[in-house]
Each structure stands twice: as structure tokens, then as C-alpha cells.
Amino acid sequence: MTPLNQLAPLLLAGESQTLEYKASFDKATVESRVASSNHQLGASKQFAEPPAVESSEKSSVECSEKSSEKILALLQATSDMTTKELAEHLGIGQRAVEKQIEKLKLAGRLQRVGPDKGGYWQVQKAAN
Structure with a gap:
């Protein structure tokens, strides 16, 4: 059975009030299955639209790169x-920094x- 074929019976069985969507399902597949299930179940039991699913690994790496570059820029200006x-x-946690x-x-x-206390940060040039 493919993952898509496994998802449909779970949606229709209504075993749980909450369904966790894995990143392995693309957004179009999830939206299609939710719409299909909502149509079949009628107005009495509707499944909520899942939140937008992004590749957490990719977005985490991109976010880290952006944060690190911002940290370097700030420390270059105020060491x-x-x-x-x-x-x-930066609007992030101290532990993240x-x-x-x-x-x-x-x-x-x-x-x-x-x-x-009393020291400062020295930004090094990027090694190319």
C-alpha cells in the first residue's frame, strides 16, 4: 500500500480527532485528501486544513544561516x-544565540x- 492509500482509510475511519501529517506528503496530496474526506463526511465532521508543511530541515538550516549572519553583522557593529x-x-532565545x-x-x-565581562567579540573574515 502506498502512503496515500494508507491515509484515506485513516481519515475516513475517524479514529482520532487529530491527524498528524508527515512531511513525506506534499502539500497538494494533503489538501486533496482533506478536501475529499470533508466532502465524503459532510458538514457534521470536518477535518481542519493542516498548517503549511515545509521541510523543517531545510528551513532550520536557512534560519540558522540567517541568524548567524545577523549575529556577525551586529557584532561587527557593536563588538x-x-x-x-x-x-x-534578533527576537530569538538566548540559548539559540x-x-x-x-x-x-x-x-x-x-x-x-x-x-x-569586559571582553569583546572579534569577527573573522569568511574563508572562501
Whole structure:
């Protein structure tokens, strides 16, 4: 049985109020199955449209790249920013900033000069 053929009986059986959509189903397939099930079930039991499904791996990598570049730009302009200040400025969590900084340090793009209090960040040029 293909995944699409496995999805239809689950939708029609109504075993659960919630159905988890896996990323392996493309958006068109999910929309088609939801519309088909809603039509067959009638107005009494409608399935909600699933949220837009993106490849979380791809979007996570893109988001990390954008965040890391923003961190580098901010630290280039103001080298004594704290992780808390970076997080507030970027609208992400402090732990996320700390993880990005670790990745940047491992990649040789960022170096801490001096102590945590009183030190500053030095942005390194990208190795091509």
C-alpha cells in the first residue's frame, strides 16, 4: 500500500480527532485528501486544513544561516554586545544565540577576546 492509500482509510475511519501529517506528503496530496474526506463526511465532521508543511530541515538550516549572519553583522557593529542583547535584538532565545555563537566559533568566524565581562567579540573574515 502506498502512503496515500494508507491515509484515506485513516481519515475516513475517524479514529482520532487529530491527524498528524508527515512531511513525506506534499502539500497538494494533503489538501486533496482533506478536501475529499470533508466532502465524503459532510458538514457534521470536518477535518481542519493542516498548517503549511515545509521541510523543517531545510528551513532550520536557512534560519540558522540567517541568524548567524545577523549575529556577525551586529557584532561587527557593536563588538561588546552580550548574548542576551543579541537575543533581544534578533527576537530569538538566548540559548539559540549561544548555539549560533558556538557554531561560528568552531567555523573560525568569531572569536572572543578577553573575559565574559569586559571582553569583546572579534569577527573573522569568511574563508572562501
